Amino acid sequence: MPTEQTCSRCRAVVMQEFSRDSAPEHFKAYWGQTYYSVLCISCADHLMTLHERVKGCPVPAVGMPLQEGLHFEMEGLNLVFTEAYHMMRGHCCRSSCKNCVYGLGAHQAI
């Protein structure tokens, strides 16, 4: 019996872990920046799609406007950065952001 593993992102039990080796190079580079060790297929898929979408889109320079919907969303009076924004930035800011894509989000226990 193989030992049961859980996805570092959604905590689902992973029967077959997504293999780092099968990931495209650019995604492997991103993955290296995260705290995820094991990813399930659906989380890997979600992150890869997002990564593909923001590839080549840097975050706007300081002083440049951010786009609502792309970079942030308003939740009540709070400005919440999107997963896409965090992905574009390319590294974790360790602030337990709600939409952290590096494994240190507020809802993601490490």
Ligand SMILES: [Zn+2]
């Ligand atoms: Zn998962």
